[in-house]
Amino acid sequence: MTVADERLAGTGLARRLLIRPELGAVVGAIVVFAFFAGQSETFRSIDGVANWLDPASTLGIMAVAIALLMIGGEFDLSAGVLTGSTGLIMVILSTRYGLSVWTAMLVALVVALLVGFLNGMIVVRTKLPSFIVTLGTFLMLQGVNLGVTKALTGTVQVSGLRRAEGYDQARALLAGTFSLGGTDFRVAILWWLGITALATWVLMRTRPGNWIFAVGGDERAARAVGVPADRTKIALFMTTAVAAWLVGSILALRFTSVQANAGLGQEFVYIIAAVIGGCLLTGGYGSAVGASIGALIFGMADKGIVFLGWDADWFKFFLGAMLLLATLANRLVRRYAEEVRH
Amino acid sequence: MSATGDAPAPREAGAETPAPKGADAESSVPAEAGGTHGTRGGAGFAVPLLETRECGKTFGGVIALREVSMQVRAGEVTCVLGDNGAGKSTLIKILSGVHPPDSGVYLVDGAPAAFTSPRDALDRGIATVYQDLAMIPLMSVWRNFFLGSEPSLGRGPLRRFDVARAKRTVRRELHSMGIDIRDVDQPVGTLSGGERQSVAIARAVHFGARVLILDEPTSALGVKQAGVVLRYIAQARDRGLGVVFITHNPHHAYPIGDRFLLLNRGASMGEYGKADITRQELTSLMAGGAELEQLAHELSRDEPPGGPKRTL
Ligand SMILES: Nc1ncnc2c1ncn2[C@@H]1O[C@H](COP(=O)(O)OP(=O)(O)OP(=O)(O)O)[C@@H](O)[C@H]1O
Numbered sequence A: 001m002t003v004a005d006e007r008l009a010g011t012g013l014a015r016r017l018l019i020r021p022e023l024g025a026v027v028g029a030i031v032v033f034a035f036f037a038g039q040s041e042t043f044r045s046i047d048g049v050a051n052w053l054d055p056a057s058t059l060g061i062m063a064v065a066i067a068l069l070m071i072g073g074e075f076d077l078s079a080g081v082l083t084g085s086t087g088l089i090m091v092i093l094s095t096r097y098g099l100s101v102w103t104a105m106l107v108a109l110v111v112a113l114l115v116g117f118l119n120g121m122i123v124v125r126t127k128l129p130s131f132i133v134t135l136g137t138f139l140m141l142q143g144v145n146l147g148v149t150k151a152l153t154g155t156v157q158v159s160g161l162r163r164a165e166g167y168d169q170a171r172a173l174l175a176g177t178f179s180l181g182g183t184d185f186r187v188a189i190l191w192w193l194g195i196t197a198l199a200t201w202v203l204m205r206t207r208p209g210n211w212i213f214a215v216g217g218d219e220r221a222a223r224a225v226g227v228p229a230d231r232t233k234i235a236l237f238m239t240t241a242v243a244a245w246l247v248g249s250i251l252a253l254r255f256t257s258v259q260a261n262a263g264l265g266q267e268f269v270y271i272i273a274a275v276i277g278g279c280l281l282t283g284g285y286g287s288a289v290g291a292s293i294g295a296l297i298f299g300m301a302d303k304g305i306v307f308l309g310w311d312a313d314w315f316k317f318f319l320g321a322m323l324l325l326a327t328l329a330n331r332l333v334r335r336y337a338e339e340v341r342h
Numbered sequence B: 001m002s003a004t005g006d007a008p009a010p011r012e013a014g015a016e017t018p019a020p021k022g023a024d025a026e027s028s029v030p031a032e033a034g035g036t037h038g039t040r041g042g043a044g045f046a047v048p049l050l051e052t053r054e055c056g057k058t059f060g061g062v063i064a065l066r067e068v069s070m071q072v073r074a075g076e077v078t079c080v081l082g083d084n085g086a087g088k089s090t091l092i093k094i095l096s097g098v099h100p101p102d103s104g105v106y107l108v109d110g111a112p113a114a115f116t117s118p119r120d121a122l123d124r125g126i127a128t129v130y131q132d133l134a135m136i137p138l139m140s141v142w143r144n145f146f147l148g149s150e151p152s153l154g155r156g157p158l159r160r161f162d163v164a165r166a167k168r169t170v171r172r173e174l175h176s177m178g179i180d181i182r183d184v185d186q187p188v189g190t191l192s193g194g195e196r197q198s199v200a201i202a203r204a205v206h207f208g209a210r211v212l213i214l215d216e217p218t219s220a221l222g223v224k225q226a227g228v229v230l231r232y233i234a235q236a237r238d239r240g241l242g243v244v245f246i247t248h249n250p251h252h253a254y255p256i257g258d259r260f261l262l263l264n265r266g267a268s269m270g271e272y273g274k275a276d277i278t279r280q281e282l283t284s285l286m287a288g289g290a291e292l293e294q295l296a297h298e299l300s301r302d303e304p305p306g307g308p309k310r311t312l
């Protein structure tokens, strides 16, 4: 029974490779690496690697969470600003209200979970597009971030986290460095790798993973066979919020201060990284590894452009071009995967 | 448990032609393969698996279904026929727990059913295969097969989808139903329509369905593919399942059906046993005999009127 069908011959392997969602991102990453490494000595040095892995790591954590959400058929535009909100909560509570960094982080986590839960709840109850719902939360959070920060400090940033109790341990855990071959790498890189592995495992090897693909692929069909679609979606929004909390904490601990507009505009970068990684905008297809590679491409381009001494504005151009290429490639893949054969 | 025996009364209808069939199912199944599930098919006095008595459903001002009575028995195929908008889908949505009926009673194993969701019906062994929402195209055959009922391994936070077992089971099940699928890893979207329906039927059978409801499984298929699906329906019947088969097409229904429920604009035109109706009668009844002749007349060229020409 395990004998492969003769009709599989030839097309099988090629087809299977081609319909891997990550394929485009892997090719893209190789091209981008070759491009920058070929021109910049620093870029390909071990210090250079540590340098561009750093932005890739925090972006990657978010891109993975957003990828899961997008596979589940939803968007979250509030995720970027939420990294700012959690950071602000943490710094304000520990510098102005005497809480330890750990307690402040816990409170920020609760708030993040609440925001994720509300996003999810509104989306599943009202059946409005999540694009609109989270655009609403995005604007509201942005307003609160600015309003509260200004009211409390009279400025648009909060700082002084370094003096808070528990700062050193929290920093070592989330924003510290580790040494590898004499070079310091950010701990966030480990978090990123761990989260990518965990997300991949959940997606490919657990029941909720199967449900995520199903609710994104065809929600009605999934419900008809008993998949708890609402719970799955709400859990995905909450997962995204937890990722935002983690990234917000990492950044706050690293810089010890948070701008009131932190994270603004990042929401699209997460989505773009996930799309480059093979996620379909229509849901039901994608991978966590792909999103991570998408983030890696961003990290490389972000720092590579600086190493080459170019104007940072070129980064935006690069971003747009990558997005277009990736979406076109994904559409081809989808056609190929979905084409009905008789 | 009100085991009420059989509903008597021939299903009322405006139909004159063939006498509506009473409540004895004579066309019993040939040698039920391991007649597993409770009520044996064909036994005229056994409690039907499903029964509706004068069920009705309205949507706002629209009467989608009016006083429809039908039965589904183990090892039998009950065909539901009717034109577009006749209420076929509405009827099966009642059977499968999507809507409760607004009037009348719905009995499962002789007791009133109070389903609040399709999941409740599924738990009672009533599985529905919808034409459009049977499968998720971008997911592989084995993922689709176990969707919602994934086998797991391990416990606590390490509980995971037993992928190896899932793939093995799917291969075995498809093979035992005689379904020939190239590769269980391929996305369902790459299967043909008939293959997709077949996999959905195999899935329902595997998960211990006692009743299989199929909403127009053959309507989008060519002759050959439709034949393939009809063969799997026969397989399911021979395994002792009660099958509800919805179709527009009397030529698909007649060879496989044991009883036929005809719907017209939400009302029942009668439930007939196979012995009580010929294919010809079924066809003309379904299309509304007079309307069909009228149509034939309209479509004919300048031929002298009166010469009745059957185009079917
Ligand atoms: N949810 C609903 N809301 C309002 N009207 C409905 C609803 N569902 C069905 N109807 C109406 O009920 C009637 C019967 O519809 P139903 O879908 O049961 O027909 P059908 O026999 O399945 O037709 P088809 O062969 O086209 O699938 C139609 O007039 C339809 O417009």
Ligand SMILES: [Mg+2]
Pocket (backbone or CB within 6 Å): B088, B089, B090
């Ligand atoms: Mg219908």
